[in-house]
Amino acid sequence: MSARRTELSRRGFLTGSLMIAAGAVTAACSTDPSGGGSSSGAKTTLNVWYHAYGEAGTQQAVLRYAKAFTKANPDIAVKVTWVPGDYTSKLNATLLTDTAPDVFEIGDFSEAFARRGQIAALDDLYGSAKADFNENALSTVTVDGKLYGVKALDDVMMFYYRKSTLSKAGITPPDTYDALVAAAKELSTKKNKGLFLGNDGLGDSAILAIFSNGGDLVADGKAVFDSPQAQEAVAGLKRLHDDKSLLLGFTTDWWDPAALIQNVVPMQWSGLWAMPAIQTALGDDFGVLPWPAFKAGGAPVVRVGGWTSCVNAKGKKVDAAKKFVQWLWIQQSDLQKDWSESYGLHIPPRKSVAATADKLSKGAAKETVELAAKYGKSNPGTWSTAVGNAFATAAKKIVGGQGDAAQFLTGAAKVAQTDIDKQLS
Incomplete structure (x- = not known):
């Protein structure tokens, strides 16, 4: 359920809205992701947006959650809007209109939403439960000391490898970047390749490489992905x-x-979300690894992403929207556990909920949780589409042999800094 996947073709569900009113489900009769639909007779109707999760059962689950909420709060109807395709672009466009959703999720939380006044501060929702959220779930949604969302799930991204294949080749699971390069080369044949990072040959690798060499992407409001460590x-x-x-x-x-x-x-x-399918297909013939340290002095890394529930600060139903977010993502621990364990596999942001997640308590899943706690890194809150695209374009040119890393990364950092300055102004 990583945010990076919202634009990808696995999102094969139809666009549409479903209304939950007084515990009943009715079609909202709309193919417009911005909504439409009928009135329920309740005092308030919330439009709640989700990107079209690919995991089987997710759409049915959010409808079930909405039904449970309206049963407990019959004066608030909920319209669930399921948005496939480029969710981020559709959300950004709709937030500029009067049809913006009341509640929506953000993948890889962006500070810009808070700084533009588009999402409401939610500190008042947490109460004593704040201490039960893991550090990453709080730090990623904090802007100028205030909490602007509630994390719904943590996604962890890491390496999977076939134990039997590496063992047959006499290869130890790589724990350094040199070892990864050597293993990928040795495991490549005329028919098959040794490693899959993404169809573009990059995926998250350029970001991971920088982190693994002691570098950073953005620090103190400055793009620093052109540092000597990053270039190397x-x-x-x-x-x-x-x-x-x-x-x-x-x-x-x-x-x-x-x-x-x-x-x-x-x-x-x-990602961790893929583990159930891998276990079904391969049994115990797989292991997990972090991205290895680039060299001595560096550190392994896994990427931690996920989805955060936010409230439209400019909407007319802020109080009801806050009530929905608080009810679902802070008060209902059973539903939070269901959301993380029953559809793919994810880490609940609530520590108490994660502790009861049986599927995370053993084997490769437990190891992944431990890797996230030890080596987890998240993209900075200023890592907007413009910033990410500038960096990715430079990285692609570098690995493609089109020129010097210092030249391309320095140029990209200047472009990125312009966007970061706008975000922070």
């Missing part, structure tokens, strides 16, 4: 491309474990 790390990714060790242009992208399951590659970057 991104330039180092070219080795994987020069060796032709990477699977490119597969039928699905990195978020889907098909390449690993179908034995197209023995190592793949993906």
